[in-house]
Amino acid sequence: MTDRVPVLKIGDVLLVSIQTDLEDQMVLDLQEDLSNRIVATGARGVIIDISALEIVDSFVGRMLATNASISRVLGAETIVVGMRPAVAMTLVELGLSLDGVRTALNLERGLGLLRRLQASRSDRA
Amino acid sequence: MRDYGADSVSVTEVAVATNGDVVKARQMVRTLAQSSGLSLVHQTKLVTAASELGRNMLVHGGGGTVRASAVVEGPRKGVWVEFADHGPGIEDIGLALTDGWTSGNGMGLGLSGAQRLVDEFDLDTGSSGTTVRIVKWGR
Ligand SMILES: Nc1ncnc2c1ncn2[C@@H]1O[C@H](COP(=O)(O)OP(=O)(O)OP(=O)(O)O)[C@@H](O)[C@H]1O
Ligand SMILES: [Mg+2]
Numbered sequence: 001m002t003d004r005v006p007v008l009k010i011g012d013v014l015l016v017s018i019q020t021d022l023e024d025q026m027v028l029d030l031q032e033d034l035s036n037r038i039v040a041t042g043a044r045g046v047i048i049d050i051s052a053l054e055i056v057d058s059f060v061g062r063m064l065a066t067n068a069s070i071s072r073v074l075g076a077e078t079i080v081v082g083m084r085p086a087v088a089m090t091l092v093e094l095g096l097s098l099d100g101v102r103t104a105l106n107l108e109r110g111l112g113l114l115r116r117l118q119a120s121r122s123d124r125a
Numbered sequence: 126m127r128d129y130g131a132d133s134v135s136v137t138e139v140a141v142a143t144n145g146d147v148v149k150a151r152q153m154v155r156t157l158a159q160s161s162g163l164s165l166v167h168q169t170k171l172v173t174a175a176s177e178l179g180r181n182m183l184v185h186g187g188g189g190t191v192r193a194s195a196v197v198e199g200p201r202k203g204v205w206v207e208f209a210d211h212g213p214g215i216e217d218i219g220l221a222l223t224d225g226w227t228s229g230n231g232m233g234l235g236l237s238g239a240q241r242l243v244d245e246f247d248l249d250t251g252s253s254g255t256t257v258r259i260v261k262w263g264r
Contacts, residue, residue, distance in 0.1 A: 021151065023144040024180070054155070055169055057176040058234045086169040094173060094238035095224050 005030045007037050013114060014038065014076075017049040027063045034067055038074045045114040046071050049107055051082025061096040068101045077102065077117050081110035126247045126258060129205035133194035142188040147179040150191040154206055161195045161202045163263045170242040171204060171261040177235035178208045178257050184229070186210025186255050196260065203244070203262035211254040218248060 005026060008015045014037055064080055071078045081104045104110035130136060139150040154175040158168040182189045189210030196205045215221045227233035240246045245260035
């Protein structure tokens with residue numbers, strides 16, 4: 001059994017703060033847990049804080065991109081926050097574009113972005 | 126590429142048979158990169174490349190051994206890492222090094238991306254296995 005990354009619920013937002021160097025199974029488990037929690041809680045937003053991550057390789061990058069798509073289909077927006085500059089530079093050189101993944105500088109800005117997205121969505125509804 | 130493995134006096138190694146071992150190999154490389162004085166960006170690039178190559182070794186090569194060492198050449202300091210497996214080898218190297226090409230359901234960025242992230246890259250593959258050696262130099 002590997003550890004699981006905790007998914008916290010704060011209001012209608014799910015918050016994931018990745019604190020350890022993830023092995024691949026934990027990455028897959030997180031993806032599954034997040035999808036399940038979005039449905040179970042009816043969350044409208046997900047924030048994934050990667051400020052503690054020293055690297056994002058193609059495996060984690062793919063999880064972030066897949067998760068963004070899945071959560072959108074399930075009615076929630078995902079914002080990835082806190083990417084380190086060195087990680088961003090490395091991702092680009094690796095060739096990973098993270099298409100469709102919304103990002104924000106930090107948690108506070110991520111929450112602000114979620115709120116704006118939700119406001120514009122309810123305007124349309 | 127110079128035979129850094131044979132030249133080096135202190136090679137550390139991690140046997141890779143599980144996902145957890147890939148994490149250990151990554152950490153070994155990070156520790157060396159830090160003690161060799163690589164900049165944060167260079168450390169990040171090297172460790173990311175090591176993560177890709179370690180995973181390839183496990184997923185495509187059935188596991189193997191990661192060896193790493195600090196290397197010095199004149200005024201330069203760097204880190205050398207070797208990933209050796211006894212898997213089926215890579216049939217078409219050109220194809221495998223093409224961005225986006227995967228024989229499985231990956232993104233096909235690991236091998237080509239790792240090559241871009243390091244300064245020296247050596248790929249030796251055949252029916253008795255694959256060995257990839259990389260070097261990242263400090264500034
Ligand atoms: N150690 C290895 N032994 C055998 N084949 C390998 C090895 N490493 C890479 N390959 C082959 O090269 C291809 C390209 O590797 P690459 O890492 O770029 O992509 P991938 O592993 O398929 O996907 P990902 O983007 O998730 O890494 C692989 O699909 C595989 O066929
Ligand atoms: Mg790969």
